Amino acid sequence: MDAGKLRWGYVVSDFAFSALAWGIISVFRFHEVACRQGFATLGSFLSDNMVLAGLFLVPVVWLFLFYLSGYYNRPLGKSRFDELECTAISVLSGTVLFFFLLILNDVPESFRSYYKLFFVMMGVQFALVYTGRVCITSAAIRIRRKGGWRLRVLVIGTDAVAGKTGSELCALGYDVLGYVDPETGTGTPVAGLHVLGGLSELPRLSQRYPFDELVVAADIPDAAKLTEIIYLLYRYNCPVKMREVKNNVLSKVKVNTIYDVPLADITGNNFSDWEQNMKFVSDKVVAAVLLVLLSPLFLYISWRIRRGSEGAALFRQERIGYKGKPFTIYKFRTMYADAEEGGPALSNRQDERITPFGAFLRKYRLDELPQFWNVLKGDMSLVGPRPERKYYIDKIVEKAPYYCLLHNVRPGITSLGMVKYGYAGNVDEMLARLEYDMIYYENMSLKLDLMILLDTVRTVATGKGI
Secondary structure: OOHHHHHHHHHHHHHHHHHHHHHHHHHHHHHHHHOOOOOHHHHHHHHHHHHHHHHHHHHHHHHHHHEEEEEEEEOOOOOOOHHHHHHOOOHHHHHHHHHHOOOHHOOOOOOOOHHHHHHHHHHHHHHHHHHHHHHHHHHHHHHOOOOOOOOOEEEEEHHHHHHHHHHHHHHHHHHHHHEEOOOOOOOOOOOOOOOEEEEHHHHHHHHHHHEEEEEOOOOOOOOOHHHHHHHHHHOOOOOOEEOOOOOOOOOOOEEEEEEEEEEEEEOOOOOOHHHHHHHHHHHHHHHHHHHHHHHHHHHHHHHHHHHOOOOOOOOHHHHHHHHEEEEEEEEEEEOOOOOOOOOOEEEEOOOOOOOOOHHHHHHOOOOHHHHHHHHHOOOEEEEOOEOOHHHHOOOHHHOOOHHHHHHOOOOOOEEEEHOOOOOOOOOOHHHHHHHHHHHHHHOOOOOHHHHHHHHHHHHHHHHOOO
């Protein structure tokens, strides 16, 4: 069993039970309302085109609502309480939506029928969907505990805390590959598992023992040493969790309890699953609309660029994006052709490589407009840390390893760093701007995204892009 198959199991179950719920609700609607509105028999009502279409369309809308709720984001390791809470909230929200779209059009004999219809719809939908989800989750837990599927975990530490954590995770069905000694790199087996090496050997170990998560479980009283270890782990682009956090190492940690093992997710942020999905969907919708509406402006800018200097209107460059994957970013060309013949070089206000019209585009940030295509493709978001080239990322990581955390979110057309700091002309300025990006990462929310977008509009309108 893997995450993909389990996710599809939830989707199929939700669809089937939502269709069944619609059928049951339709029977109730007939006896409560439809029998008084021209439908002589239950069969005639259930064979009505609107009711039949609802057997497919209503479950599809429910799946979209469940997707927005974030339920399908992490199908593995679900908390019982989180599953109950997420299902209850999404069903309540969906019931309100369907009540106003469908039920309110009914004209019952008594106003009390509206209450009955609302609570029957909510109760039936919740009971059926939640029952299906609990059955799948329980089966997944049993399969995992029998070794059918295991999350591969590498534990950092070789003391009693690490041994206890490793034993507990093994008992819960996790595949603990072994331990990494944060001090010497050697040692005797802990809880029956071998010490695979030291921190310096992690690059080699990551190739030989591919892991899904890293768990720091060691009694390291020195906060500076612990911070250094954590920073080394960020670059592996996987969840890093910590057992029994006693030091104020990071400003914010999100504690996730894997059944009875308390682990702090120190690579997470405040962005909830439903916010992530809402952001993803709204990004696509806004990008598609703006690409259509701004198409005349795109044509005019392209014509001006080609008229002012030789070369293509669009500039393409490889950047590093979500989960550290490279992608091609698109911008309107603001420099003369072959501006980087001598190698990568950042620009500044007095850069002679910038064309006159390019300076205008940069001032009003119009050169970034083609990146709406990157947003539509899923490479980028409207708001997020600006993507950089690998050449500069390597230089940044040497001084600030925590930069790798930014690869846990999609890069953006605009960012807190861009509106508060602006363009960076060298690595030191990029490090200064990084502080704003880390503030954004630790405090991500739809509200903060909206504030950044408003600040960006103000920057564009006042021509303070440079």
